[in-house]
Amino acid sequence: MNWSMHLNLWNVAAENLWRHRRKTIAIFVPLMLAVTAFSAMSFIRDGMLKDALLATEILPDITVQAMIGGRAERLSVELGEHILKMKNVARAAPRVWGYAPVRIGGDIFTYTLMGIDSGKMPGPGKIGLTIAHGRFLDTNDLDCAVIGKAVADHFHVAVGDGLDFGDELGNRGNFKIVGLFADDVQIYAADLIIVPIRTARKFFGYSDNEATDLCVYLSDPSDTDAVCADIRSSIKGSRVLDKKSVGDTAKQVYGSRAGVFQLMWIILLLAAMLTAWTEASSANLHITHEIGVLKATGWSTMNVIEMKVFENVIIAGTATMGGMLLGLLYLLAGAPGIKEYFLGWAVIYPDMKIPVHVCADTVGLILAIGFFPLLVATIIPAWAAGTIDPDEAIRG
Amino acid sequence: MIRTEKLCKRYVSRGGIVNAVRNLNLEVGAGKCLLLQGPSGSGKSTLLNLIGCLTHPTSGRIFLDEQEVSRLPDHFLTDIRREKIGFIFQTFNLLQDYTVLDNIGMPLLPLGLSLEQRRQKAFSLLQRISMEHRAAFMAGELSGGEQQRVAVARALVNDPAIIIADEPNSNIDRRNSLLILELFRELKNEGRTMVISSHDPLFGKDGLVDDILTLGETE
Numbered sequence: 090m091n092w093s094m095h096l097n098l099w100n101v102a103a104e105n106l107w108r109h110r111r112k113t114i115a116i117f118v119p120l121m122l123a124v125t126a127f128s129a130m131s132f133i134r135d136g137m138l139k140d141a142l143l144a145t146e147i148l149p150d151i152t153v154q155a156m157i158g159g160r161a162e163r164l165s166v167e168l169g170e171h172i173l174k175m176k177n178v179a180r181a182a183p184r185v186w187g188y189a190p191v192r193i194g195g196d197i198f199t200y201t202l203m204g205i206d207s208g209k210m211p212g213p214g215k216i217g218l219t220i221a222h223g224r225f226l227d228t229n230d231l232d233c234a235v236i237g238k239a240v241a242d243h244f245h246v247a248v249g250d251g252l253d254f255g256d257e258l259g260n261r262g263n264f265k266i267v268g269l270f271a272d273d274v275q276i277y278a279a280d281l282i283i284v285p286i287r288t289a290r291k292f293f294g295y296s297d298n299e300a301t302d303l304c305v306y307l308s309d310p311s312d313t314d315a316v317c318a319d320i321r322s323s324i325k326g327s328r329v330l331d332k333k334s335v336g337d338t339a340k341q342v343y344g345s346r347a348g349v350f351q352l353m354w355i356i357l358l359l360a361a362m363l364t365a366w367t368e369a370s371s372a373n374l375h376i377t378h379e380i381g382v383l384k385a386t387g388w389s390t391m392n393v394i395e396m397k398v399f400e401n402v403i404i405a406g407t408a409t410m411g412g413m414l415l416g417l418l419y420l421l422a423g424a425p426g427i428k429e430y431f432l433g434w435a436v437i438y439p440d441m442k443i444p445v446h447v448c449a450d451t452v453g454l455i456l457a458i459g460f461f462p463l464l465v466a467t468i469i470p471a472w473a474a475g476t477i478d479p480d481e482a483i484r485g
Numbered sequence: 486m487i488r489t490e491k492l493c494k495r496y497v498s499r500g501g502i503v504n505a506v507r508n509l510n511l512e513v514g515a516g517k518c519l520l521l522q523g524p525s526g527s528g529k530s531t532l533l534n535l536i537g538c539l540t541h542p543t544s545g546r547i548f549l550d551e552q553e554v555s556r557l558p559d560h561f562l563t564d565i566r567r568e569k570i571g572f573i574f575q576t577f578n579l580l581q582d583y584t585v586l587d588n589i590g591m592p593l594l595p596l597g598l599s600l601e602q603r604r605q606k607a608f609s610l611l612q613r614i615s616m617e618h619r620a621a622f623m624a625g626e627l628s629g630g631e632q633q634r635v636a637v638a639r640a641l642v643n644d645p646a647i648i649i650a651d652e653p654n655s656n657i658d659r660r661n662s663l664l665i666l667e668l669f670r671e672l673k674n675e676g677r678t679m680v681i682s683s684h685d686p687l688f689g690k691d692g693l694v695d696d697i698l699t700l701g702e703t704e
Contacts, residue, residue, distance in 0.1 A: 093597035387567025
């Protein structure tokens with residue numbers, strides 16, 4: 090293989106881009122902006138999806154709530170005993186939880202305070218929490234708490250400290266921090282406070298036999314539908330949520346949020362392609378003439394096309410890699426302007442980092458979007474010019 | 486060296502059919518110089534483009550060194566254009582956005598020569614045409630005569646055996662015309678085969694031309 094010929098053509102291609110830098114910039118800038126927008130949108134969408142799916146993965150197999158008049162109401166813990174007797178049910182643990190809006194400075198931040206019966210719930214690993222410091226709750230604990238690392242940072246507490254916790258609704262509690270869990274899942278790390286169920290009942294004013302919902306764990310999770318049907322038929326007015334449908338909803342919600350931004354990057358990409366096509370076509374006589382002269386002096390059609398391909402590889406490659414990097418930097422800087430849209434209600438959690446995920450599939454798609462449209466928009470006119478007789482090309 | 490048999494080239498345009506070249510038989514021996522003359526529109530440029538493998542004939546045959554080139558596909562003609570033919574155009578056809586040195590070295594690029602090698606070869610030709618001081622100038626910054634001299638240098642960079650020149654003196658001043666004529670004499674003395682179309686009476690003098698072919702009006 091004549092590497093030096095290909096290197097020569099590459100060098101000429103690079104020189105041509107500088108030589109016609111106005112045209113180069115007119116194509117490069119919108120393309121890079123399109124890739125930046127698409128990359129930022131894709132990385133944050135992938136991060137949100139990953140976070141949401143992680144969050145749903147650690148849900149119980151089935152969650153049971155009591156509905157009255159279309160609203161979730163407190164339910165009796167005896168329902169858990171009843172569900173425990175059903176086929177395939179391994180555990181049925183009550184939970185008491187609710188939102189606690191807390192004023193910090195001039196702003197209201199809403200936390201989730203969740204009370205669990207650690208004797209009936211699976212261990213922290215099974216409910217998706219990795220303990221980073223300290224320990225998880227014991228069955229005899231009272232007025233203790235395990236909190237997310239971001240929550241600890243916000244209240245300036247560590248393991249062993251006391252947390253005086255009161256919300257805007259008048260609920261109040263004083264908890265000893267016994268453990269911190271890691272931020273595997275941003276949503277949990279940013280707002281979750283786990284306490285013993287008795288502590289939560291005290292906080293929210295529940296009686297001893299009341300719960301917010303029931304967490305049902307199955308021996309064979311593949312048979313979820315049958316157990317859900319059993320629960321619905323035996324407990325009137327219950328809302329039965331299986332893990333899969335919650336996951337599907339999360340995918341839909343976070344996936345669709347990216348849809349708005351698709352319009353933006355598509356417009357920018359079209360602008361880049363149209364500019365490239367227009368430049369290639371309106372300057373076609375000039376390019377055709379130039380190609381005719383090159384062929385008359387001993388260049389082959391393939392030499393010409395190779396040079397044009399190299400020109401576009403350089404523009405597309407630089408714009409695509411630069412756009413991806415810019416998109417990442419934008420997200421690392423906090424995604425100003427779009428963070429609130431993507432995170433939605435979650436933006437009210439203090440210190441919640443934007444979940445960003447870069448996966449091979451998305452990078453591959455970005456590369457394809459960056460390269461192929463531009464190649465098509467410019468190679469076709471060049472190929473058309475390269476395949477006619479030099480005489481005809483020169484005469485125009 | 487160059488031979489044609491019943492060569493025809495027909496163009497179809499909106500105004501009708503133009504028979505630019507009609508049943509032409511010619512022969513140019515190796516190292517000889519043929520001068521083409523004729524009124525404007527007589528097919529001189531078309532004939533030169535056919536011999537120079539820049540276009541295909543409608544019918545008939547073209548032989549270069551007894552190799553028929555009339556029906557060869559483009560990638561074979563590329564090799565012939567590169568290795569055997571140096572073409573000098575009436576309107577110079579330099580690449581205006583490139584320097585003089587780059588223009589001369591452009592045919593060497595697909596051969597894989599390094600930048601240094603290309604510049605060395607191009608510079609030696611620039612010296613031959615006494616324009617080394619213009620090496621870094623953009624082609625568009627030169628006068629017509631200077632551009633044509635650079636075009637001659639470009640045509641020589643692959644050391645072709647055949648030189649084809651289409652009205653090389655038509656757009657340039659007398660001084661540069663004489664310089665180009667002198668250069669053509671040198672090329673002929675080097676044994677190159679030449680086909681030149683020109684109205685310039687200078688070409689008929691001093692033994693440069695071995696034969697003259699006068700073409701009539703096209704139909």
